[in-house]
Amino acid sequence: MTNSSHFDAIVVGAGPAGLTAGIYLSRARFRTLIISDGVPGGQMILTHEIANYPGVESISGYQLSNIMKKQAKNFGCEILGNTEVSSLNLDDERKEVVLSDGRAFTSDAVILTPGGRSRTLNVPGEAKFKGRGISYCATCDGDFFTDKEIVVVGGGNSALEEAVSLTKYASKVTIVHQFDHFQAFDYAVEEAKSNPKINFIMESSIVQFYGEDKLESVDIKNLNTGEINNFKTDGVFIFIGYVANTEFLKEKVKLNQWNEIVVDSDMSTSIPGVFAAGDSIVKRYRQVTTAVGDGTVAALAASNYIHQLKTRNLHESLTH
Amino acid sequence: MLYTNLHHLMTAADHQKLINENENVMICCGRMGPMCIPVYGIMEDLESEYTHVKFADMEFDNPEAYVIRDAPETRGFMGIPFTMYYKNGKLVKATSSIQSMSQVKSILDKEFAQVTVG
Numbered sequence: 501m502t503n504s505s506h507f508d509a510i511v512v513g514a515g516p517a518g519l520t521a522g523i524y525l526s527r528a529r530f531r532t533l534i535i536s537d538g539v540p541g542g543q544m545i546l547t548h549e550i551a552n553y554p555g556v557e558s559i560s561g562y563q564l565s566n567i568m569k570k571q572a573k574n575f576g577c578e579i580l581g582n583t584e585v586s587s588l589n590l591d592d593e594r595k596e597v598v599l600s601d602g603r604a605f606t607s608d609a610v611i612l613t614p615g616g617r618s619r620t621l622n623v624p625g626e627a628k629f630k631g632r633g634i635s636y637c638a639t640c641d642g643d644f645f646t647d648k649e650i651v652v653v654g655g656g657n658s659a660l661e662e663a664v665s666l667t668k669y670a671s672k673v674t675i676v677h678q679f680d681h682f683q684a685f686d687y688a689v690e691e692a693k694s695n696p697k698i699n700f701i702m703e704s705s706i707v708q709f710y711g712e713d714k715l716e717s718v719d720i721k722n723l724n725t726g727e728i729n730n731f732k733t734d735g736v737f738i739f740i741g742y743v744a745n746t747e748f749l750k751e752k753v754k755l756n757q758w759n760e761i762v763v764d765s766d767m768s769t770s771i772p773g774v775f776a777a778g779d780s781i782v783k784r785y786r787q788v789t790t791a792v793g794d795g796t797v798a799a800l801a802a803s804n805y806i807h808q809l810k811t812r813n814l815h816e817s818l819t820h
Numbered sequence: 821m822l823y824t825n826l827h828h829l830m831t832a833a834d835h836q837k838l839i840n841e842n843e844n845v846m847i848c849c850g851r852m853g854p855m856c857i858p859v860y861g862i863m864e865d866l867e868s869e870y871t872h873v874k875f876a877d878m879e880f881d882n883p884e885a886y887v888i889r890d891a892p893e894t895r896g897f898m899g900i901p902f903t904m905y906y907k908n909g910k911l912v913k914a915t916s917s918i919q920s921m922s923q924v925k926s927i928l929d930k931e932f933a934q935v936t937v938g
Binding site: 547548712715 | 852856
């Protein structure tokens with residue numbers, strides 16, 4: 501392997517946490533590579549407007565992503581987008597990341613920022629009707645459902661707020677939620693309950709989707725009685741939270757029961773030289789701002805680790 | 821206006837010209853939204869690898885985009901972007917909503933396969 505494929509740090513993931521880590525590491529003159537399986541920006545690009553990022557009154561997630569990416573690149577950070585990791589060796593002092601196209605890179609430190617993705621129901625018909633009646637983005641697809649009857653699945657803030665926003669288009673919105681209460685904040689629940697277009701089916705879950713060219717109905721199961729009823733609907737919007745993109749890290753670093761990466765206060769994982777940040781770590785609040793904060797801490801801790809490693813190796817080479 | 825580095829189609833005539841003059845064409849018709857931006861990014865990344873394919877985008881709300889929105893193959897589509905694949909001027913595949921890199925590549929490799937001679 502040539503030295504050109506060795507980096508001081510490799511960051512796996514290019515959401516706000518990964519891009520921030522790239523900015524800090526590159527600015528500190530560490531040779532840094534960011535690898536992303538999608539377009540840099542992560543879930544940040546899923547946000548139409550970010551109005552609570554301090555210092556910026558209002559900006560789209562896409563624009564903020566591009567600025568962060570540009571900042572990282574300007575400091576010399578290399579970014580590989582739309583590239584999947586096929587294997588990782590994190591245990592040795594020299595870490596190795598192999599991509600699905602066969603390219604391999606090594607580094608002294610690795611920062612894991614794989615982020616999360618929208619949770620799916622994982623029931624029959626869901627894949628078939630994605631884009632044909634099933635959507636995960638109200639602002640993208642809401643206007644396809646003008647004067648139609650739709651279902652929103654979920655009970656958190658996203659589900660209730662998006663249900664209210666979808667009443668701009670839909671003639672009727674039915675919220676299907678698995679519990680007898682909502683996890684959303686009171687204001688969101690009140691707003692949904694006071695909207696005359698919104699109905700509720702509680703303690704229930706969709707168990708199957710049906711249709712020909714597009715979605716026509718769903719089976720809704722009452723989780724108390726087990727009774728299943730077919731429910732005619734033109735569309736289903738699913739907002740049931742996020743899952744960490746950590747499948748490729750099983751048996752590599754310590755994960756909790758929800759497959760989130762366990763980290764210390766300095767973002768170090770169970771493996772020396774491996775740090776993690778962003779939505780994929782164990783934490784309560786997942787925001788762009790918290791991801792940026794985690795990414796900063798992870799980069800600074802990784803910088804310290806790399807510096808100590810280089811100092812030790814230099815010392816050993818001088819004494820042998 | 822789509823803020824991408826792809827070739828932009830502004831009119832139905834642009835669309836017709838592109839698919840008539842090129843053997844393999846992929847067009848993503850969407851907005852600057854979360855389900856669309858990743859597909860544009862994938863296309864930008866693939867342009868240098870799939871040199872035998874012409875990549876372009878078209879704004880979903882452009883009235884001229886009826887050539888895509890109203891295509892019979894998009895019946896039942898209720899999610900943007902609408903992504904169209906044309907071979908010798910004929911639509912051979914269309915997808916609705918966000919697609920991954922591997923999904924796009926698998927369509928390109930199947931529909932626009934390059935025949936090796938010799």
